[in-house]
Amino acid sequence: MLESLFASLPVIASQLFTPEVLFALFLGVVGGMVIGALPGLSATMGIALMIPFTYGMTPIAAIAMLMAIYTSAIAGGSISAILIHTPGTPSSAATALDGYPLTLQGKGLQALGVAMVSSMIGGLLSAIALLFLSPLLASAALKFGAPEYFLLACFGLSLIASLASDSLAKGLAAGCLGLIICTIGIDNDSAFPRFTFGSLHMMGGIPAVPALIGLFSIPQVLSLIGKSIERASSKEKMEIGEIKGRVLPPWSEFKLLIPTILRSSVLGIGVGILPGAGGDIGSWVGYNEAKRYSKHKELFGKGSFEGVCASEAANNAVTGGAMIPMLTLGIPGSAAAAVIMGGLMIQGMIPGAELFTAKATITYTVIFGFILANIFMGVVGLLIARYVVNVTKVPPGVLCPIIVVLSVVGSYAISQTMYSVYVMIVFGFLGYFMRRAKFPASATVLGMLLGSMAETGLRQSIVMAKGHLVTYYLTRPLCVALIALILLGIFLPVFLEKRKQKKAARG
Amino acid sequence: MKKVLHHDIYIGGILMAFAAFFFILTGEFPKESSYFPRFFTCALILISALIIWQGVQKTRLLQQGEDAESGDAPITGRELRQPMIGLIGIVAYIAAISLIGFFVSTGLFLLAYMWCLKIRSIPMLLISTLAVEVFIYVLFVMQLKLTMPAGILF
Numbered sequence: 176m177l178e179s180l181f182a183s184l185p186v187i188a189s190q191l192f193t194p195e196v197l198f199a200l201f202l203g204v205v206g207g208m209v210i211g212a213l214p215g216l217s218a219t220m221g222i223a224l225m226i227p228f229t230y231g232m233t234p235i236a237a238i239a240m241l242m243a244i245y246t247s248a249i250a251g252g253s254i255s256a257i258l259i260h261t262p263g264t265p266s267s268a269a270t271a272l273d274g275y276p277l278t279l280q281g282k283g284l285q286a287l288g289v290a291m292v293s294s295m296i297g298g299l300l301s302a303i304a305l306l307f308l309s310p311l312l313a314s315a316a317l318k319f320g321a322p323e324y325f326l327l328a329c330f331g332l333s334l335i336a337s338l339a340s341d342s343l344a345k346g347l348a349a350g351c352l353g354l355i356i357c358t359i360g361i362d363n364d365s366a367f368p369r370f371t372f373g374s375l376h377m378m379g380g381i382p383a384v385p386a387l388i389g390l391f392s393i394p395q396v397l398s399l400i401g402k403s404i405e406r407a408s409s410k411e412k413m414e415i416g417e418i419k420g421r422v423l424p425p426w427s428e429f430k431l432l433i434p435t436i437l438r439s440s441v442l443g444i445g446v447g448i449l450p451g452a453g454g455d456i457g458s459w460v461g462y463n464e465a466k467r468y469s470k471h472k473e474l475f476g477k478g479s480f481e482g483v484c485a486s487e488a489a490n491n492a493v494t495g496g497a498m499i500p501m502l503t504l505g506i507p508g509s510a511a512a513a514v515i516m517g518g519l520m521i522q523g524m525i526p527g528a529e530l531f532t533a534k535a536t537i538t539y540t541v542i543f544g545f546i547l548a549n550i551f552m553g554v555v556g557l558l559i560a561r562y563v564v565n566v567t568k569v570p571p572g573v574l575c576p577i578i579v580v581l582s583v584v585g586s587y588a589i590s591q592t593m594y595s596v597y598v599m600i601v602f603g604f605l606g607y608f609m610r611r612a613k614f615p616a617s618a619t620v621l622g623m624l625l626g627s628m629a630e631t632g633l634r635q636s637i638v639m640a641k642g643h644l645v646t647y648y649l650t651r652p653l654c655v656a657l658i659a660l661i662l663l664g665i666f667l668p669v670f671l672e673k674r675k676q677k678k679a680a681r682g
Numbered sequence: 683m684k685k686v687l688h689h690d691i692y693i694g695g696i697l698m699a700f701a702a703f704f705f706i707l708t709g710e711f712p713k714e715s716s717y718f719p720r721f722f723t724c725a726l727i728l729i730s731a732l733i734i735w736q737g738v739q740k741t742r743l744l745q746q747g748e749d750a751e752s753g754d755a756p757i758t759g760r761e762l763r764q765p766m767i768g769l770i771g772i773v774a775y776i777a778a779i780s781l782i783g784f785f786v787s788t789g790l791f792l793l794a795y796m797w798c799l800k801i802r803s804i805p806m807l808l809i810s811t812l813a814v815e816v817f818i819y820v821l822f823v824m825q826l827k828l829t830m831p832a833g834i835l836f
Contacts, residue, residue, distance in 0.1 A: 231825060231826045344729050344732045344733050344736060348726060348730065351701075351722045351729060352697070354722045358719045362711075362715045369711060369715060369719065396768065396772075400764050400765055400768040400799065401765070403800070404764065570799075572799030573806065576792050577792070579791070580791070580792065580814055580818070583776065583779070584818055587828075587831070588822060588826065588828055593776075593831065596779075597776070600773060600776055603772075607765060608693070611757055612693050612757070633717065633718060634714060634718070
């Protein structure tokens with residue numbers, strides 16, 4: 176598969192450097208940065224809202240734009256984290272710890288510069304990992320059969336259940352809910368209508384994109400309502416930290432940050448590959464490890480450039496890492512990757528080995544587009560970050576209804592029927608309570624996206640096993656390995672939590 | 683002291699009822715079509731029972747005067763009031779689309795929603811509404827050739 180990459184480089188270049196793709200990348204970078212800078216909006220929500228805009232685009236431009244939004248939104252979150260002490264996205268919470276104190280010390284612009292460069296390097300390294308690791312994993316995936324795909328879906332769900340929520344039970348419940356929702360509609364094998372309640376619309380199943388838009392956008396709006404009324408009533412003015420001076424620290428200081436950036440990037444790639452572990456986990460892992468290795472631990476939390484670059488390099492490195500299992504196995508590494516997977520499938524690109532064989536030139540062009548997006552993001556971020564922060568002055572009371580309208584239009588555009596809009600609002604209602612009660616929506620999304628693969632795998636396994644399903648699974652080495660990983664994924668966090676509680680009780 | 687049940691009990695109960703209802707419906711399915719939904723509805727019933735049990739534990743802790751973990755405090759009616767009013771507004775907007783058409787209902791929704799969220803600057807209200815309507819018209823109607831729902835007006 177790597178040979179096909181080198182052979183296709185001229186074709187990739189000709190497909191990448193077209194006005195449509197370059198414009199899509201630029202739009203994705205700038206739009207993503209603005210979305211990321213706005214506290215209360217997330218990268219996942221931004222991607223979900225933008226999917227309908229990609230219908231009229233070619234697959235390369237569409238997917239490249241969505242990936243550009245992803246990486247830029249994560250970087251954009253650092254702008255408000257540093258300048259107004261409010262992380263624009265959950266992935267920038269660790270950045271705020273040191274970024275804002277730096278602003279108070281008059282070094283806000285340098286902190287922004289460090290954040291942008293670290294984000295660019297982290298994103299770039301993860302894009303390179305995506306380019307070289309994905310074909311290898313896709314080759315391994317060729318050895319997977321129906322039984323392995325069923326267990327792979329279960330593994331992805333078990334990991335997301337344990338990582339994406341404090342409560343394993345809630346994570347598993349959310350995943351099961353997604354799998355059950357996926358069965359609504361005409362059964363592909365027997366053509367029997369399941370859970371359709373006589374509705375013609377429901378025979379086509381629950382459309383994924385309106386459900387995604389509902390799950391991620393509407394809860395955000397409903398949560399912002401209270402804040403927007405409070406802010407308008409208090410006539411509170413958004414205080415933006417003073418922005419002056421040089422945009423990067425001197426080279427003699429910056430070069431000392433390079434080992435931290437590189438270490439955090441590698442950690443971020445590793446975290447991104449794990450389903451369910453997104454930028455927020457990646458940034459804290461990067462931050463904590465940087466503090467552990469730092470020669471100036473006392474500065475962390477009081478204005479350390481190391482803290483800023485560690486958090487930002489790691490959270491952007493998660494973006495490419497999360498794409499690796501998504502493109503090769505159909506198991507998204509983060510909620511945002513799950514939404515991008517929905518966008519990918521709308522363009523007729525099904526995750527798996529086929530993306531690196533029959534559709535290799537499209538896939539590699541998209542990955543090179545992602546590399547380019549990270550470079551654009553660094554350059555554009557250095558140029559405009561100090562101005563982008565002004566979008567935070569837009570009152571939430573204006574943003575909320577606009578997000579609702581875009582959600583309605585985006586859902587309607589899928590099938591040009593109001594059914595999709597109704598699906599969107601039902602999932603919006605569900606998503607709000609899931610968020611409030613701490614059920615991870617990403618597990619439900621994953622269940623909905625992986626449900627067909629899981630069911631097809633299970634049914635084919637039942638036929639192949641000829642009545643001895645358990646023995647059949649246990650005679651396949653890959654299946655045994657996956658079963659072990661599933662059990663580890665479910666029980667290890669429980670075991671570690673119990674050990675932590677025992678230590679706390681003793682100490 | 684007023685007995686406050688942790689919301690995990692209610693939510694676990696609703697999930698269990700949902701799963702049980704869907705499990706019963708699978709009785710009508712052909713054998714092969716029923717394996718998958720039956721397996722996961724049963725799994726959800728068991729997991730819901732666990733969530734209810736965890737809810738009972740959390741209720742006991744609350745009654746002993748212990749604070750709930752950050753973010754896991756019981757959901758109160760007061761907390762839900764504003765979001766649910768907001769949701770009713772959204773549902774009313776969606777219902778109005780089929781009656782009076784997309785652009786008219788969207789314009790009215792934007793103005794009303796922003797007004798309710800305490801945006802009182804008339805220029806901001808009008809400019810935001812107009813900008814969104816024009817943006818949607820140009821991108822979705824002109825570029826993507828989408829036909830937006832028309833109601834009794836246009």
